[in-house]
Amino acid sequence: MPFRDIASHNTIMTAYAATIGTIHAARHLFDGMFLRNAVSWNIMINGYVKVKRPEQALEVVRWMAEIGVRGTAVTMVGAATACARLGRLGAGREVHCAFLRRFEEYNLLFWTSLVDMYGKCRDVDAARKVFDQLIFRNVVCWNAMIIGHCVYGEPGDGIQLFHEMVGQDHQHGLLPDEVTFIGVLCACTRLALLYDGKAYFEQMSTMYNIKPSFAHYWCMANLYASVGLLEEAEGLLRSMPEELKAHAFGGLLGLCRFRGEWELGERIVLRLIELEPRNSVHYALLCNVYACAGRWEDAHRVKAIIKERDKKLSPGHRLENLNGIINQFRERQPENLEIYAILDDLVSRLKVK
Structure with missing residues (x-):
């Protein structure tokens, strides 16, 4: 050598x-x-x-x-x-x-x-x-503080930090970015502030020209679900750009599993199949929905369909949760690694009870 x-x-x-x-x-x-x-x-x-x-x-x-x-x-x-x-x-x-x-x-x-x-x-x-000792603060510094409070500390303090960051007159403050609003929407979810969350979500595009990503829609879906509005969460996700829908519906399917809302879960996974009819994972999801609901005849029917299509269930496959959804989305969108690093933490902290 x-x-x-x-x-x-x-x-x-x-x-x-x-x-x-x-x-x-x-x-x-x-x-x-x-x-x-x-x-x-x-x-x-x-x-x-x-x-x-x-x-x-x-x-x-x-x-x-x-x-x-x-x-x-x-x-x-x-x-x-x-x-x-x-x-x-x-x-x-x-x-x-x-x-x-x-x-x-x-x-x-x-x-x-x-x-x-x-x-x-x-x-x-x-x-x-x-x-407080920093001589200069950029948006990354502010995001670290906002996320720290919104996700790990007092969410109300995180929202207050957001307003300090942007400034009351919106002229002398820093402009927030996608990560900032993930923290703010997370805080609204923890505090069940539906009205405020909807207002911040709207401000993203109307005031700051930020296009909501999968992460923001998912946070909003959790906010709706946290106050018991699963139907509204589904409606919000239906309004998403088509390329994001399959991933977001999978996330809501996980919420249905936690809440035992199997009829809504069935509707969601059927929508997944409609969006991606060649994706065998969605048929496995439907089979698991029926199995978890005790609908064994329907589960066997789906298995028969899979066999007819020469598709096989992966060994040990389980109902997909948000971890799997985010991992798939991260692989397709590597440019947003900072957002997905934050979502890795949100996965274990924002489950609807």
């Missing part, structure tokens, strides 16, 4: 560390390096963070510290983000202290990641202290 210098190794590792399917190749290359610089370590740390393996990211950080390699601000950002993903407040505080000991420069990216970490670890007071 021809000799590769550190820069060549780092370039190859960067490519490998970009996806979950090749991250192991990046690690294999990293482990085989005789010499590594800070960039090498940062590629592995932030690569693991990117592919949602925060535990491995922290392992690399600890290894780096044990052998005495001095990290950079980028290292600290990766470490703080990993702590946020894992909800490890103690480790996050250690990262905070380490940055204060080693670095004097002002780094907005790190302080923003710290706000995000404290928020996701449910220490919104600490997040606010860091936030």
Whole structure:
């Protein structure tokens, strides 16, 4: 094999560390390096963070510290983000202290990641202290604070932060983005503020020219469902752009499972089949709806239809919930990774009781 210098190794590792399917190749290359610089370590740390393996990211950080390699601000950002993903407040505080000991420069990216970490670890007071000390705040900083309160803290405070961000006169405040409104709609869901949620949803397009995505429609569907208006939730989802409907109806189907609304669930999955008649997953969903409702004759009828179409149910297939819907949608829309990272947290927090 021809000799590769550190820069060549780092370039190859960067490519490998970009996806979950090749991250192991990046690690294999990293482990085989005789010499590594800070960039090498940062590629592995932030690569693991990117592919949602925060535990491995922290392992690399600890290894780096044990052998005495001095990290950079980028290292600290990766470490703080990993702590946020894992909800490890103690480790996050250690990262905070380490940055204060080693670095004097002002780094907005790190302080923003710290706000995000404290928020996701449910220490919104600490997040606010860091936030208040920021010399400059962009929309990402504000989003970290708003999401921290709306999802993990007091949702009313999150809505108040939104109004502080945009400014009362809408001239001197920052413009919100898609992520901002996910937080605001989440807060409305937690507080069952249907009227306010509808108003914010309308403001997205009329006031800020933001086109609602699947995430926003799903939050609104949860808001309707949280106050018992499942029919209205279905009506809202019917008004969505056609390319988003199949995913959103699958999300509402999960709500029907929680509530035992099997007739509505049947109607939704039949709509899924209408939208994508060649998708065998939808027939499996219908079979599971009937099975969960105890309608065994109908379940066997659907199985017979599947066999006739030479389609087979996947072993262990279960009624699809929002996790599956979001994973499918994320694969098709990789440019919105920040939104889907937030949705990963919403999945376990916004189930209708």
